Amino acid sequence: MKDKHSRTLSEVPEGETVTVVSIDSGRGLRSRLTSMGILPKTELKVLRNHRRGPFVIAVKMSRMVLGRGVADKIMVL
Numbered sequence: 001m002k003d004k005h006s007r008t009l010s011e012v013p014e015g016e017t018v019t020v021v022s023i024d025s026g027r028g029l030r031s032r033l034t035s036m037g038i039l040p041k042t043e044l045k046v047l048r049n050h051r052r053g054p055f056v057i058a059v060k061m062s063r064m065v066l067g068r069g070v071a072d073k074i075m076v077l
Contacts, residue, residue: 005077008071009066009076012049012076015046015047018043018046018076018077019044020041022075023039023040023074024073029073037060037062038074044057044059047063
């Protein structure tokens, strides 16, 4: 569900804090992300977003590494 202002998490530059709008994936991935604390209305900060290497985010008091394919399915504002 992409509105005119949302973008994928993988498009967010380092240092920016965003809010999750939706997760465009199947039930399994949504469940896994929810168990990690990533669900709609959650704020997260992009710590590392290079074309190569890990995609690192901060959610609440934790750092997490996501695959770029997963980051492409998370819509944020």
